[in-house]
Amino acid sequence: MAIGYLNGKVISSSDPVLPIDERGHQFGDGVYEYIRIYNGRAFMMDEHMDRFFKSAKAIKLNLGQTREEIITVVNDLIERSGLADCDVYMQATRGIAPRNHLFPNVPASISMTVKPFRAMDExxxxxxxxxxxxxxxxxxxxxxxxxxxxxxxxxxxxxxxxxxxxxxxxxxxxxxxxxxxxxxxxxxxxxxxxxxxxxxxxxxxxxxxxxxxxxxxxxxxxxxxxxxxxxxxxxxxxxxxxxxxxxxxxxxxxxxxxxxxxxxxxxxxxxxxxxx
CATH class of the missing domain: 3.20.10.10 (D-amino Acid Aminotransferase, subunit A, domain 2)
Known part of the structure; x- marks a missing residue:
């Protein structure tokens, strides 16, 4: 089944959880990564994590978690979903703050979804x-x-x-x-x-x-x-x-x-x- 994750809590991927003052919503102030899962295992996870952390560093975003902690969450969500072939999308934003171009120095808000793989027309x-x-x-x-x-x-x-x-x-x-x-x-x-x-x-x-x-x-x-x-x-x-x-x-x-x-x-x- 498709599931979601937000800052440590597993949720339904259809739950309305986006606050009005979320900086990802207001400014696109964040980065994301898309990981392909084959037979329950993430493909090239290390390379995806490298890029995720480099992107976050480039926009001065403190992810607030180690790569090992994030990988653990991804693997847990895959197992919870029961999906063998699926897509994992993760987003890290600067979270909730009053609207201001200057950004707060806070740990990132991290969300993820695990959904069935969207097969391309072969x-x-x-x-x-x-x-x-x-x-x-x-x-x-x-x-x-x-x-x-x-x-x-x-x-x-x-x-x-x-x-x-x-x-x-x-x-x-x-x-x-x-x-x-x-x-x-x-x-x-x-x-x-x-x-x-x-x-x-x-x-x-x-x-x-x-x-x-x-x-x-x-x-x-x-x-x-x-x-x-x-x-x-x-x-x-x-x-x-x-x-x-x-x-x-x-x-x-x-x-x-x-x-x-x-x-x-x-x-x-x-x-x-x-x-x-």
């Missing part, structure tokens, strides 16, 4: 996904996983309304990432992805794919590239915790490669699922 993995290129209108520090996702949502919605699965974002003539994913290209046997600068989220599945590429002996280049390079690529795919690895077969209604999921993309996905 025909996307089989046939490949369409993407739409859009301007990257987000702030400068996209590596911080904050609650402020409105530009991402608007880009995703615009792509959806255009019949695409994802928006691929472009900043100053350079591809950054998807609205909720990282992007990889394969060109002449080399795997290429934008570098982990402040302009992209340092994805957990991205980390796994780079590690898998090393294991498989696939050369990797982390470098900037223009949108035109997408159409010159042999293969393109997206990665994220929720979608894992999804091939891209067209962008802005232009076919990529042969218009089918590539052999190397499939090989990398199979290696990823072995890790899972």
């Amino acid at each position: 025909t996307l993995r089989k046939n490949g996904a369409k993407v739409k290129l859009l301007p990257d209108e987000r702030w400068q520090n996209c590596w911080i996983k904050t609650l402020n996702l409105l530009p991402n949502l608007l880009a995703k919605q615009e792509a959806f309304e255009a019949g695409a699965f994802e928006a691929v974002l472009v900043r100053d003539g350079i591809v950054t990432e998807g609205s909720s994913s990282n992007i990889f290209l394969l060109k002449d046997g080399t795997l290429i992805t934008p570098p982990a600068t402040k302009h992209i989220l340092h994805g957990i599945t991205r980390i796994a794919v780079l590690d898998i590429a090393a294991e498989l002996g696939i050369p990797v280049e982390e470098k900037e590239f223009a949108p035109e390079f997408i159409f010159e690529a042999d293969e393109v795919f997206l990665t994220s915790t929720g979608i894992e690895i999804v091939p891209v077969t067209s962008a802005d209604d232009r076919v990529i490669g042969e218009g089918n999921p590539g052999v190397m993309t499939t090989k990398i996905y199979e290696a990823f699922m072995k890790r899972v």
